Amino acid sequence: MTFKTKLLLITLLPLVAVSILIGGATYYQAHRLIEVETRAVEERILETKRQEIRNYISLALTSIERIYKEEPGGRAAAQEEVKKIINNMTFGEDGYFFVYTLDGTNIVHPKLKNLVGGKWWDLQDPEGDYVIRNLIEAAKAGGGFHEYVWNKPSTGLVEEKLGYAILLKDWGWMLGTGLYTDDIAHEVDAIRADFAVSIRQTVIVIFAITLIAIVIAGTLIAGVRFSEERFADSKLKELTNRIFDVQEQERKRVSTELHDSISQLLVSVRYGIEMIQSEAGSATALRDYASKCLKTLDGAISEVRRISRDLRPSLLDDMGLATALVSLGNEFQTQSGIAVSVDAERSHDRLSDGAKTALYRVVQECMTNVARHSEARNVKIVLKVGPHTLALVVEDDGIGIPHPLPQNGGLGIRNMRERIETYGGTLRLSRRADGGTRLRVSMPLEDRANKAA
Structure with a gap:
């Protein structure tokens, strides 16, 4: 592994690690926050619906209070009048009131006429909940809420519903109403989707910042390395130039020494051998040997001059x-x-x-x-x-x-x-x-x- 690679790893790996940790922590905390916030929102909406249901029940009681207490024309006539009033009381698209006797017999239901007159004590919703039985128990307990699954008139689908029932004790009736809570799920899903988008945007921003930091760090490292390389190259060129200069100076010195000293000495020796050859007279062997020495010496002089010229031509x-x-x-x-x-x-x-x-x-x-x-x-x-x-x-x-x-x-x-x-x-x-x-x-x-x- 090169030094450059090690430097990049040492610089960039902490950035990547910190980015991943921050992104992971943000993602985890954001999901926890989503759960907490959505539960809080869901609870606030449910509480609002509970209060709304109480208000509707109060409105219904106000509408029938005089007839219920005074029973004008007798109880039977008063009950028939109350049935008509409750049957005609609706709110919103799917809001209505219903009345059951304490044995589970329906006597008022403006939306599902087929239930009227039937005994539904053991009626269960698709999830196995005894709807009527539990509503009557809540009414006997002084009035209360009960969640169950029921047919929604506007869509014909089975949706979750929050019911509320009170007891008309003198007549042995359970008066109830409720609100469908499927809109809560839709609202919670919308909130979750908004939070999810925010989380994704936050994570993207974190990684974008990390990427920018990596690019900047890489650029700085490359710039520093490039600057160092240029500095090293300039110093290396200076050193190379100095070596060439020293080399040429040394070549010139050696060339001068060869030409002015060694060459001159060889020439002097040649003159001496020529004198020996001329003085040899009749000594044929000595003259021949001197001739050989002169040829060898001439070759040496030529070689010295060639070397001198190659080292530094004058x-x-x-x-x-x-x-x-x-x-x-x-x-x-x-x-x-x-x-x-x-x-x-x-x-x-x-x-x-x-x-x-x-x-x-x-x-x-x-x-x-x-x-x-x-x-x-x-x-x-x-x-x-x-x-x-x-x-x-x-x-x-x-x-x-x-x-x-x-x-x-x-x-x-x-x-x-x-x-x-x-x-x-x-x-x-x-x-x-x-x-x-x-x-x-x-x-x-x-x-x-x-x-x-």
Whole structure:
């Protein structure tokens, strides 16, 4: 696992965990709140209906009170009059009053006429509740409520109903009424639905905030990492440049030592051997041995000069980049047998010494790669100096680089690219359409006015 991944996990996992915990706690508490609130609402609605039912019963009692107490025309006549009054008393779409004797016989029911005259003491609702029996018991107990399931006249469906019954003791009647409570369930369901929507919105907001926080944290981490990478890259480039500078300085020092010291010593030794050869006279064996030593010494001198030139060509410092490239091409052609053509324009001091060295080393590395890998027969080096930019092209007619092209190339290509980028240039490596490899370098030139200033 990479450091970046660990950093992301350390940063983002707590956010995700806290978000899940907050969302879960909110969801749980909200559901508990829904249950409490819906029960409270349901109880308040039931209490309102209870009070409404009491008011209806009070209204009915007020309507029949005088007849019930005074019994004008006798009890039978008074009872018939009360039956008519109660039978005609309705409220709302499904509100009515009913009367049963204490043995369960119905004597008034304005909605279900088929019940009138029948004895319904053992009548049960679909849930097994003894409806009439329990209403009569509630009435005997001084008046009370009873919940049961009953047919709703307006819909013809069986719905829950809250009934209330009182006792007309003198006549042995149970007077009752009730309200259907299916609207309570609908209202409670609506409240639950509203709460559920609120919970979902709250949870969505929590996770949206978490997502935004994750995005912000990820962006900040990426920004910090990008900044650190840029800082590290800049420091690495500075270090690379310093290494190149130190390397060139050391090469120059060693080249100078070889050319000015070792080479001169070898030349002095050669003069001495030549004197020995001339003084040998008739000593044929000694002259032959001296000749062999001279050949060996000449080879050593040539090799020292070649090494010195490879380490740091004096032409680059003395005559400029164009001359150094021509010399490099001629030497490469002599050593490898590959034909080299050089078309190089002078930069007229519009390149720094470091930039000249970088370009020379790039061409030198290219020639080494051509000799090792390309199987080419011809190499072309072109150096063009424009108004603001220098262009360098090195191409061969060999087998070309692998396809697809490597993203970063090997160590040599990376070194070449870093050398060029140090001085604000770009390096591109590509395959030629007719075979072979082409390397293009573009590097900005120093302005003449600034250079003069």
